[in-house]
Amino acid sequence: YFLGSCSPPAPGEAVMLNCSSPTTPALLEALAPVFKLSSIRPVSNISTPTRVKVEFIMFGILGVDEKSQLLTTFIWQSLVWNNEFVSWDPEQCGARRITIPRKYVWVPDIVINEFMEKNNAPPVPYVYLYSDGKVEDDEPVKVVSSCRLDIYMFPFDTQNCTFSFNSYKLLGEIFESAWEDDYRFNVSKKVMTTMGEWRLIGLSVKKFEFAISEADSYQELRFYVTVQRSPTMYVVNLLLPSCFLITVDLFSFLLPPQSVDRSLFKMTLILGYTMFLLIMNDLLPVTGNTIPLMNVFLSMCLVLMVGSLLETIVITNLLCGLAHQSPVPWILRVIILQFLGPLMLLPPKPKKKEDTVIENPATRGTICDSLSIDADRVMKTNKERF
Known part of the structure; x- marks a missing residue:
């Protein structure tokens, strides 16, 4: 098929351009009639x-x-x-490819x-x-x-x-x-x-x-x-600090309650962890269709810390409150320690060793005699009381 540079092509007709010289202006001049068909899908058969x-x-x-x-x-x-309205000989037109608007x-x-x-x-x-x-x-x-x-x-x-x-x-x-x-x-x-x-x-x-x-x-x-x-940034900035704080909270139970205020220590941990979550809140994704496991993990860490504080309060109350309460009845001690204890596989209470007193003859009639008399008086009083 042949197209002169002056006559426009008809739609549906395959075209071979004829360039007057192997230059870019000559190629653009030959393409000018084809440019008028830019609104038509470039196929020879409309059903193709x-x-x-x-x-x-x-x-x-x-x-x-x-x-x-x-x-x-x-x-x-x-x-x-593919544009079926366009084809040319690269040697005749001087270009294999051209850039056009x-x-x-x-x-x-x-x-x-x-x-x-x-x-x-x-x-x-x-x-x-x-x-x-x-x-x-x-x-x-x-x-x-x-x-x-x-x-x-x-x-x-x-x-x-x-x-x-x-x-x-x-x-x-x-x-x-x-x-x-x-x-x-x-x-x-x-x-x-x-x-x-x-x-x-x-x-x-x-x-x-x-x-x-x-x-x-x-x-x-x-x-x-x-x-x-x-996940590196989130593991370093969220997971590891949370795990470290939970570990410190668990090891705080090793502190002696008589000499250290354990509840104050745990309250300090909870306050620090709360501030940590507020600072790192921007790293957490905004909840979409589902709640991330990371959010559940951080919430559970906070719940464990609060539960640990409540447990410390209960333990402190048991240690300090029992001193002002009446002793356990004798029959209840026997039932729990002698009968229920073996059923729960608890080890028996070890027997106390009696102290052996060696009297020094040289100390007779001195302060040791008075101490012995006082001890006998205390034992006699206890027997009369029970």
């Missing part, structure tokens, strides 16, 4: 679907919003399709279903047009996409998000994936510049087709993005 190759490289993971369930990434999106060619309406905000990346106003009619549209895209985040295992969580590419106007088999999953993932890992606390661990693609009617079908290309949180 335009196949679009969709690919992207992930340059950075900018952040994850657990409360709003949003994943923010920066990708380089590539769309490739986007408004001069037909561009498919490929969108990401999970888009939640407008693309704020700098626009690229040009596309590549090749001698065989291939059109390549590359542009950066800041993707703020919806993603169902599961933070139950925070900070050891892994999130799976989906980028669904589709077209609102194009039907039939239109989507293709140009790269293998491993190649796409490896390239993204090499060029990724911003990850923060997240790292990319998986990037795959799968094509879906949905029947609209007997004649038409709807296609969707889904890219599955798997990211994993780096």
Whole structure:
């Protein structure tokens, strides 16, 4: 097929451009009639679907919003399709590829279903047009996409998000994936510049087709993005200090209650741990659909500290309060120690050893005699009392 540089092509007709000279101005002059067809899908037969190759490289993971369930990434999106209205001889026109403004060619309406905000990346106003009619549209895209985040295992969580590419106007088999999953993932890992606390661990693609009617079908290309949180900061700043404080609280039971105010020590621990949680509150995720195990762990640590304080209060009351109470009845002591004790596998109470007194004859008639008389008097009084 041949097209003169003066006559515009008809829709549905395959075109071979004729350049007057192997220069860029001559090629642009030959392309001028084709530019007028930018609003028409570039196919020779209107029933032929335009196949679009969709690919992207992930340059950075900018952040994850657990409360709003949003994943923010920066990708380089590539769309490739064929324009059947254009072809030329590279030797005759002097170029195999030319850069032209986007408004001069037909561009498919490929969108990401999970888009939640407008693309704020700098626009690229040009596309590549090749001698065989291939059109390549590359542009950066800041993707703020919806993603169902599961933070139950925070900070050891892994999130799976989906980028669904589709077209609102194009039907039939239109989507293709140009790269293998491993190649796409490896390239993204090499060029990724911003990850923060997240790292990319998986990037795959799968094509879906949905029947609209007997004649038409709807296609969707889904890219599955798997990211994993780096837990080091949370382990160092939250888990380890909490474990250390709980350990100190447990070992505080070794302090002698007679000489140390154990309850004051535990109240100081609780106050310090409460201030620690208030300071580190910004590190905890805002609760979304589920409550993270980390929040449950920190709450349980606080509950254990409060329970330990209550136990100390009870022990102190038992130690200090029994001194002002009447002695245990003799029959109750016998029942508990002699009968119930062996049933509970308690060891028997050891017998007291009687003290042996050796009298020194040289001390007779001295203060030792008076002490002995006083001791006999005390023993006699005790016998009369019982």
